[in-house]
Amino acid sequence: MQIPVGVSARHIHLSQEHLTVLFGAGAQLHPKKDLSQPGQFAAQETVDVQGPRGKIERVRVLGPVRPETQLEISQTDALKLGMQAPVRESGHIEGTPGLTVIGPQGQLDLQMGVIVAKRHVHFSLDEARKYGVRDGQELALRTKGERGLIFEHVTARVSPTYKLDFHLDTDEANAAGLHTGDEVEVIELEHEHGQEHFHGNEIIRVDSSPDVGKTPESVR
Incomplete structure (x- = not known):
């Protein structure tokens, strides 16, 4: 992903x-x-x-x-x-x-x-269902380039008003050489029953959780 x-x-x-x-x-x-x-x-x-x-x-x-x-x-x-x-x-x-x-x-x-x-990813409801992501779940993301690194403990935020986007601050972006419009890859999803891993763009499909429909308190 x-x-x-x-x-x-x-x-x-x-x-x-x-x-x-x-x-x-x-x-x-x-x-x-x-x-x-x-x-x-x-x-x-x-x-x-x-x-x-x-x-x-x-x-x-x-x-x-x-x-x-x-x-x-x-x-x-x-x-x-x-x-x-x-x-x-x-x-x-x-x-x-x-x-x-x-x-x-x-x-x-x-x-x-x-x-x-806290660094986080916005997901719409459809995107969350597509990728098997629930609100509040933690992800690991891998960046590319000369300063490539892995960001752990990235929170998934799910809402019908959201659009897919990884938000991080300027300190984190500078450390990884990232700019707005670049892309990162999801390499790991934490699930309630253990770890599931992504390889490239492979999609892990799980049953939709009731949490997927939860709207956060405020738009990030």
Whole structure:
């Protein structure tokens, strides 16, 4: 199975409440560029983020708005900000650190919400059924090229709103020499009853799990 790559640079998702604080009453996000996942976009709006020992300017806001604000950064960004950000799945922000977010009309002190996003693959329902993948399953992916390597513990995310795409951050992409639009190969699927392996593009067909229809809490 070959999967296209989407390299994810630092970005922030805002709640409507926090969007209003940062950009003023009646603020809305204005799409700048569509993203790989249907309905998701990079907005024209940007913010600055201030950590204990550093600041990063012009962090892109992604839309649409979400129930909770979440900043996704790389480990390199975390070092620049002077903080320890845990590796988490998107939307799982309990117990994570916060920082100061600065917009053109105001600023807010986040109490939590800073994460390094866990690498993951988006699957539509049809794609998940085709390849025998269930939501939350872990995959191993192999890259090609001079800096080829194997990414383990890649989480499968399954939703009717998703499109096949492997998301990883800039640190991980640079280590493997990957760029958006490249492809990686699935070489291993973890199943409840042991390990199943892929060889090239061989498809392992299993009965559809009830988990395949589960929609994650938020779009990654």
